[in-house]
Amino acid sequence: MTSTDAPQGPRPGQPPRDPRPGQSPQDPRPGQLPQGPPPGPEVPFQQLLERARALAARPGRSILGITGPPAAGKTTLAAKLRDELGAAAAYVPLDGFHLAHELLTEMGRVDRKGAPDTFDAAGYVALLRRLRDPGEGVVYAPRFDRGIEDSIANAIAVPPDVPLVITEGNYLLLRSGPWAQVSGLLDEVWYIDLAEETRLRRLISRHREFGRDAAEARDRATGSDQRNAVLIEASRDHASLVVSLGRW
DSSP states (O other): OOTTSOOOOOOTTSOOOOOOOOOOOOOOOTTSOOOOOOOOOBOOHHHHHHHHHHHHTSSSOEEEEEEOSTTSSHHHHHHHHHHHHGGGEEEOOGGGGBOOHHHHHHHTOGGGTTSGGGBOHHHHHHHHHHHHOTTSOSEEEEEEETTTTEEEEEEEEEOTTOOEEEEEOTTTTOOSGGGGGTGGGOSEEEEEEOOHHHHHHHHHHHHHHTTOOHHHHHHHHHTHHHHHHHHHHTTGGGOSEEEEOTTO
């Protein structure tokens, strides 16, 4: 499927397309940034916006998923689409389903925060099912606050007349556990690609913005975050569309 095709993916409830053989990224050598596969084709934002408009114009409600490794630009794209579409779209990130920081500490997983087992995946699936149900009325979703490193319940309201919900997160195409139910509840899933060196630099910069020193930021980005990125990359071939945000 090319970036200019009208949305023609399977409707929710249909089986996902068969995966194509993928290429596994190699672990980085000490002191080097990982070298992943080349990024997907750069697609102008206007083409993506028109594709999202087509989803919003379908009868009933559509849900667009945006996925990709950490710092690929998922939030940037989702927020920009939401802003352009205005009242026709709502934005519901997966990040609101992080398990509580206190609970992750008790479970011994806080150093791996962001891994698949540090989210309430079943809760996210339940929310997507409610968003698909036209009889639900207003649906409230949680929002993750990086300032407190925790989620705030019922912080996002999705009115019943919103025709398109945009959701983004790392594991929308994962094929294990409750995650395996996610893609069947989405009308399309776009995989956001980015040159690996650029992505790692962005991710290290993000960690530094939130208080880690240079060494801690790099260790996190090339450690647990990179293991998550490899897992996410393995799901790439299940996407409806693979694009790079390029310079915009």
